Amino acid sequence: SRVIRAPRGTELNAKSWQTEAPLRMLMNNLDPDVAEHPQGLVVYGGIGRAARNWECFDQIVATLKRLELDETLLVQSGKPVGVFKTHENAPRVLIANSNLVPHWANWEHFNELDKQGLAMYGQMTAGSWIYIGTQGIVQGTYETFVAVAKKHFDGVAAGRWVLTGGLGGMGGAQPLAATMAGFSMIAVECDESRIDFRLRTGYVDKKAYSLDEALAMVEQAKVEGKPVSVGLLANAADIFGELVEKGVTPDVVTDQTSAHDPLNGYLPQGWTMEKAAEMRQQDEAAVVKAAKASMAVQVQAMLTLQSRGAATLDYGNNIRQMALEEGVNNAFDFPGFVPAYIRPLFCEGIGPFRWVALSGDPEDIYKTDQKVKELIPDDPHLHNWLDMARERIHFQGLPARICWVGLKDRARLGRAFNEMVKNGELKAPVVIGRDHLDSGSVASPNRETEGMMDGSDAVSDWPLLNAMLNTAGGATWVSLHHGGGVGMGFSQHSGIVILCDGSDEADARISRVLWNDPATGVMRHADAGYDIAKNCAEEQGLDLPMLNKGDI
Template identity: 50%
Template structure:
């Protein structure tokens, strides 16, 4: 099988740049993905398409469709092309959405095996994944916030312990170094460690805990940042550190703990043994993985009791541990509520843009524009400086930047103008993570402990998707959880193409304003003062009910 890479340059294979952009985004998630042969992008199960015939059919549809048609995709399988109009979305997707009581991991595995469904992750099946950079700033902002809250704004000489170096967790070592900490990342799959080193996200590798700790100790003494990948199992390493009396300053985990069959590798298992058990006795594998997660989380709780800052990084590890007997697992904080919710209240979140021609100079030009025209935004200007220094290019050149309501629109319209006047070499795609203000309902991650108790209300991401369709976005997707996430979440994704046209400017303006506007109102509706303030300041038309 030929290796898939996103096309570069300005030559079109499709009938317009909107279609070409989405095709390149599809190719890009596979170029950046974990297992291209299986169409797997990240998180053990998140796929770009249902199977290879589906992938080929999607490519053919994108290459031949007109601008006034809409491609409909169901769980990674193209269903049909429909005549709509030139301002309608080019692609509509629904991935892994199951009905109520049927939304279980067992049903997901059954229907996946029968070829009826895939899990799209958050950004895999809707072609928005840009490599580990996609969550890098969010991880950095978490570490930086912990530094401000607990360590007098300074993580130099501090020890971060984490695990997991897959498509999401692979951002952690670089984020730790950018925050000036010494970070140890435990990973059971040596190929993932090697991949992060090759990509520039990880500095050192060892299979010895003693050697890893020696590197960490030296960095702490010198107050120098360092990242170390330790080949090992977190369910064994975390308790061993505890036994030795070594208490990190910060502890988390970003393994594939959400999935007990295809994700988390139990203690005592090799990768090959897990693969064999997955085939021969998946129930035994699930039980062993659950017991291992319980052991790891018990160690995390013990670290917390001894003074470490411990948090769940969004992989359902507390949920799994609770199911396997760790009753106080949820005394560990979730990262969104603990560190990021004030930003989400103002719809400040993980916005991203991709240079579709493959020209990294386009990203540099946009960086310069941000540093000049968003100089009063310390979050994004600080980030751009760090990203230029540390973040390598993966696949098509891209950048993430946490921007809020109005800011995303300003940037996108400016970029569209730069495409039009030739300042940039070609069109730019704009998208965001699903973990955004109005785009996700997940009671154990994004919406845990909402002020009004609306944690599990899934209307918001559905409204977000419908509003973005009404606003003429180029691609709109609705996702729900698969594997161990089944029944736990619903989210919405959106992609827009800045091709320099007046029509693109209209799409960008309407979609980005409405996407973030709804995000502000979601938190305002829940009673958050920051969101109410943002709605008033930005003149978002919130409907206020008259009280009897």
């Protein structure tokens, strides 16, 4: 059994920082403090992997170590397939994961290929080597809960509680984000090791073994005037149904089990984890069938709780689609979180921007935190986030920070970090990236592009253009994935990571890429007709030929 950790410090294992950076980030994705199931190369989000298998992993590492500054490595669904001559301003790695021709783009076909060793599920940041542990989702979840409180409870979360399912790689962020936003939370999780992991890393406060016990903890917290988060060991479909029967209605209801992957990501009601593991070997169709039936039960319960007044939202795991396919015709009656709370941010290119200190030294991140505050002095909400993050978020693997900022800030911050590397303020280079869940990088009609104003939800030209433009601009690595978040058939998306090595060339590349990338998001939303995006485009001087002709 292998244990992978990224090298720290300033000594190079590859020929330059441009290749050392993807090397460390690939390894960091498989760090046992970062990945959910590192032995199986699984990083998060069901079966989201960092490389196709260990042989491919080893060969990627070997190739990165020998790669020259004018060469580019191609990675195809986690396998290193070719090295080609490019140039210094081209990406060092180009990645395509899990992409399937649409007519065949479903889990059945994918799983068949996967079994033959011909595929890999890249999720979003797993196969594109910019996962930073559960922190990566904390701020987004926090912002969403804050927005929920604003919209439904006059901004006051105190004394209220959220019901959810799933404490995995992403879902594990929910209890911390909830308490940061002032809510208590009961998070139903069927795998005790996941709850214990969240307890250990400070993401959840308490563990419970029954609904009554959990409800008592929440009640107690209300009395004490301090929010609490509880990991409840149970099946979400059972507990959601139990609440309906009991007549207890949470204030907010959502879910982050891996419903997007009915074979691997969701435990059917009445099954033990062991039974599920066995059945996955023996009868895949039976697992899928049982899982989707339980999801239908859970979604029915969510709809009932919504009708009783709970603010109910899909948290991006495609559970509504699964229930719909099981005959729950009104599954889409509760909204997805993007149209409900996040889209206005996307209109300004704001999304889950993040960076990682390749030195491994937390001080490097604290210095960048400080720099962000300096450069964005007028945003108390952001300052508050940075303070809370420093205090409450344990780093996993290489120290990293997430911070939702948009078009007007990303390139500025990137250039400042590059300057800090140049003048020695930081001990080693930093990489900057983002989730594929971002403003201009994804087409996902049940999530990021649900209910677009002009009906263009399913048009995926946009993420493809985003990837090509970031390749043209000189990001350090660029990725194009299919099926992230919501599963096979339901999304296409792209990722970037760019290196700040303190050089002038990096400064030029950062200026282009960290501007262009969020700008494509503003462009896409302006094209769809959103005023916030049109105004942002105008303010920031974007060159949008069809809009600049006068109809802005």
